[in-house]
Amino acid sequence: MRIEQLDTPAAIIDLDLMEANISRFQAYLDTHGIANRPHIKTHKIPAIAHQQLAAGAVGITCQKLGEAEVMVEAGIRDIFLPYNLLGEAKLERLASLARRATLSLTADSELVVQGLARAAARAGVPLTVLVEFDGGMGRCGVQTPEAAAELARVIVRSDSLRFGGLMTYPSNERTDAFVRTVRALLARDGLAIACVSGGGTQCMWQAHAHPDVNEHRAGMYIFGDRYTLKHGAILEQDCSFKVLTTIVSRPTAERGILDGGSKTFSSDLLGLEGHGLIVEYPEARFYGMSEEHGHVDFSACAHKPALGERVTVIPNHCCPVANLFNQLVGVRSGTVEVVWPVAARGALQ
């Protein structure tokens, strides 16, 4: 089937571009001796995760236990889950999964460490736990190097856990100094930091500027979107992920309505103006959305699209878009090669 025959809206991956993106970033990290642990929350598709591993990734990153369950089921055996898992139901699932794959996790509190220790004991296999520190994003993470060191000591004291190192997001100008301070604190106890896991796609080409970070987690690097374009991490010509839409209404001379809205593109703005870049009409302003309609102002375009015409959209943020589709369509030279169910979408937390 040709791409022109796909019904819209359709989420399309240009396989040549995606494979080039996978190779390019892997080569960059290899050059700098940084381990690549791609974040699969972007695509949630086991086949793509396997491609990332085949290219040289040391393992994958999942953001939800349910994603990890899907990936283990698909044969992936080294998974980092940088999320505070709490609650007996999740710890039970974690224990089951730990028997089937090598899992590492994070914690930023003793309560989380205690739960992970119970899960590891139940599983009968050790779990590796990294301490998450807040790199300035204001999300999870311990606030000071002293707190990081203290939590590392708690992990070390647990019989069923292994202290794996430190985790933060995103890698930034505060990261290295923080790591060095923790390293110095732990050195007094004779404790080493095996892994420092940083991350981010927007900063992916600066991974080598963090000598104290030896692993990088990026997700969007395989696809690209308006956000990564804005940050210069990916060029428009390398964007492998796009959404095909149809102009279903031309109610006025200036306005066009797409057959995709907030349930197609998500409402993520990420600081951007508008909801997507219309490739064929770059001057168009994708200014509004309802759930299944995109509202576009074509007044700045010399030539305007006809009713029924197809247009291609680079969304603001590829991750939630992939998560809204049942399937992503892989194309090569305009021909459909594969249709991948988004296997881990909506998976349990």
Place this chain on the structure above:
Amino acid sequence: MRIEQLDTPAAIIDLDLMEANISRFQAYLDTHGIANRPHIKTHKIPAIAHQQLAAGAVGITCQKLGEAEVMVEAGIRDIFLPYNLLGEAKLERLASLARRATLSLTADSELVVQGLARAAARAGVPLTVLVEFDGGMGRCGVQTPEAAAELARVIVRSDSLRFGGLMTYPSNERTDAFVRTVRALLARDGLAIACVSGGGTQCMWQAHAHPDVNEHRAGMYIFGDRYTLKHGAILEQDCSFKVLTTIVSRPTAERGILDGGSKTFSSDLLGLEGHGLIVEYPEARFYGMSEEHGHVDFSACAHKPALGERVTVIPNHCCPVANLFNQLVGVRSGTVEVVWPVAARGALQ
């Protein structure tokens, strides 16, 4: 299973409240002689659609052909699809569906009418088509009463179509005058307007204020959310749809992190400040999200939640939230009664 035993995040429907919401609005529309055609895009669950029909709805509204396919498969036989369908693939599916259920649709252009006429001819059953007019929202819809009348005449001239009337969204202060003008224009041709379909949950209790509108489409009235609370359409005590979350991090004295972010709550703001109302901590400010984390400032709360505590969130907009979950959990008096797959989520457009 008790609600306390559900793992988080979980999307919960209080069945008593939902049933009361269904009854209350049906009774209101019945009192005023307005047909109720609820929009199932809010829940996408056949069992709930059947409840709405059992309460007295004349049929349902779907926003996507794929939703209609799921609902027909579940035995629903009267479906309004107020969306401009274009493209041979969709028209082929429409023709198949038209043989299995009574379908009505909308159009705002001759091109759409022509496609619907072909589909109806192919199906061998007539399709009812309403003319969509722009009530001021600036989405789809013809712009003037003259254009509406002209398109109605195009529909009437088609052998395979029936002219069904007019559709707009939302019902507002412009609606009645527009309808009356079209009515007068069509009366000269001896054409009557059988149905005028308006809609909206925020304006649902004003449906009777539009004497020229004889059908109402509302979606969120069964659930309620922060948006409908703000508009006074639903009271907080009647909100039947909530998301259970767990506080997975308390990185500072003021900040708490929930195990749900933009892939749980969507990024819809709808003009609201923040991303949800935390029922147990109404003074808390749900100020930020990443994909799987909610960032909450509890500084205004005299008592602050403990790490691991569960909190209940009323989201900004219930529709995209239901669309992000694999299943909604129906509870009654705190006990799980039913778990419904969100059957039409991610369905083809």
